[in-house]
Amino acid sequence: MHKKLFIPGPVEVGQDVLNKMATPLIGHRTKDAIALQQSISEKLQKVMRTQNTIILSTSSGSGLMEGAVRCFTKNRAAIFSIGAFGDRWYKMCVANGVEADLFSSELGQITTPEMLESALSTGKYDLITITHNETATGIHNPLKALSEIYKKYPDVIVCVDTVSSMSGDDIPVDELAIDVCITSSQKCLGLPPGLAIAAVSDRAVEKAKTINNRGLYFDYVELVKFVKEKPYQYPSTPSISHMFALDYQLDKILEEGIENRYKRHCMLAQIVRDWATKNCELYSDPENLSVTVTCITNTLGISFSELNKAMGERGYLISNGYGALKDKTFRIAHMADTTEEEIRELLKNLDEVIVELKAAQAK
Numbered sequence: 470m471h472k473k474l475f476i477p478g479p480v481e482v483g484q485d486v487l488n489k490m491a492t493p494l495i496g497h498r499t500k501d502a503i504a505l506q507q508s509i510s511e512k513l514q515k516v517m518r519t520q521n522t523i524i525l526s527t528s529s530g531s532g533l534m535e536g537a538v539r540c541f542t543k544n545r546a547a548i549f550s551i552g553a554f555g556d557r558w559y560k561m562c563v564a565n566g567v568e569a570d571l572f573s574s575e576l577g578q579i580t581t582p583e584m585l586e587s588a589l590s591t592g593k594y595d596l597i598t599i600t601h602n603e604t605a606t607g608i609h610n611p612l613k614a615l616s617e618i619y620k621k622y623p624d625v626i627v628c629v630d631t632v633s634s635m636s637g638d639d640i641p642v643d644e645l646a647i648d649v650c651i652t653s654s655q656k657c658l659g660l661p662p663g664l665a666i667a668a669v670s671d672r673a674v675e676k677a678k679t680i681n682n683r684g685l686y687f688d689y690v691e692l693v694k695f696v697k698e699k700p701y702q703y704p705s706t707p708s709i710s711h712m713f714a715l716d717y718q719l720d721k722i723l724e725e726g727i728e729n730r731y732k733r734h735c736m737l738a739q740i741v742r743d744w745a746t747k748n749c750e751l752y753s754d755p756e757n758l759s760v761t762v763t764c765i766t767n768t769l770g771i772s773f774s775e776l777n778k779a780m781g782e783r784g785y786l787i788s789n790g791y792g793a794l795k796d797k798t799f800r801i802a803h804m805a806d807t808t809e810e811e812i813r814e815l816l817k818n819l820d821e822v823i824v825e826l827k828a829a830q831a832k
């Protein structure tokens with residue numbers, strides 16, 4: 470039996486989208502491939518609300534994250550971490566010999582404007598990374614407030630991880646002056662894993678041209694050059710199958726509308742938070758809860774493994790806590806194309822399973 474996915478990636482993908490992956494292949498240097506990539510770029514610019522260049526990468530999002538710190542840091546990077554995925558960005562710096570400092574918030578808390586200001590005012594940093602939506606703790610950073618700080622430092626390249634929030638949350642890339650905005654196919658966009666996407670500003674690319682040892686596969690200069698000059702090509706062989714599915718799924722996303730999609734995610738998040746407050750506790754700062762994933766402190770007196778096993782027998786998969794929060798919290802994702810009906814059905818089954826497991830314990 471297929472278990473319906475309520476984990477924060479990969480997400481449940483519609484059969485119509487999966488079918489597009491089975492489209493007969495085309496040559497990656499043909500006119501048809503160029504038209505396909507151009508179509509994807511133009512639609513993604515609408516979804517991401519940007520005029521910046523859209524690049525695709527046949528990798529998961531981590532590839533473009535690693536490429537970004539390597540390509541755009543000349544002096545020193547300031548890594549603002551609100552959990553596991555921010556920490557990973559720091560590890561990428563270390564692994565690539567990129568000078569960096571880590572500015573961590575307590576788990577469940579945001580990066581504050583004060584943290585940004587105090588780091589940037591030292592003048593030591595020419596690149597910052599921000600995790601928009603921390604999938605491990607279920608919070609999202611206040612990008613608008615943070616942007617008011619970093620906009621005062623025009624020489625700093627701003628990289629934002631929107632892997633688990635783009636097309637679910639409200640992220641107007643140009644208004645927020647994000648230079649490098651990265652996302653992955655398998656989360657809010659509702660596609661299979663294997664494709665990463667970034668919107669990249671011209672000034673970031675101009676700077677990257679002056680930086681040595683950018684690597685090759687994730688070299689943004691090369692990736693952007695192939696989009697702008699060829700045009701709309703990819704340096705090596707891209708996952709054309711993903712591109713067929715992405716082009717199709719972007720039509721569906723734009724048909725729903727970016728604003729409506731955001732509202733739907735807010736509504737789903739509220740339903741899950743209400744359930745969590747009634748049955749357990751919300752893990753993170755209540756002022757900054759994510760709209761795409763909810764992290765719940767497990768106060769049920771039932772272990773996560775028991776809970777997930779029982780849910781699995783009913784055809785659902787939810788997620789354990791991540792890293793340090795494993796077995797202390799669990800997570801329910803409400804992203805991509807999830808409907809109100811589906812989330813209510815999941816929670817109804819959770820309620821029933823909890824009653825059953827408690828009755829079994831009482832025996």
Ligand SMILES: *Cc1c(COP(=O)(O)O)cnc(C)c1O
Nearest residue numbers: 529530531554602604632633653
């Ligand atoms: C999933 C995730 C990543 C890693 O993305 P991959 O596509 O798996 O490489 C990075 N950041 C956040 C916030 C994520 O949720």
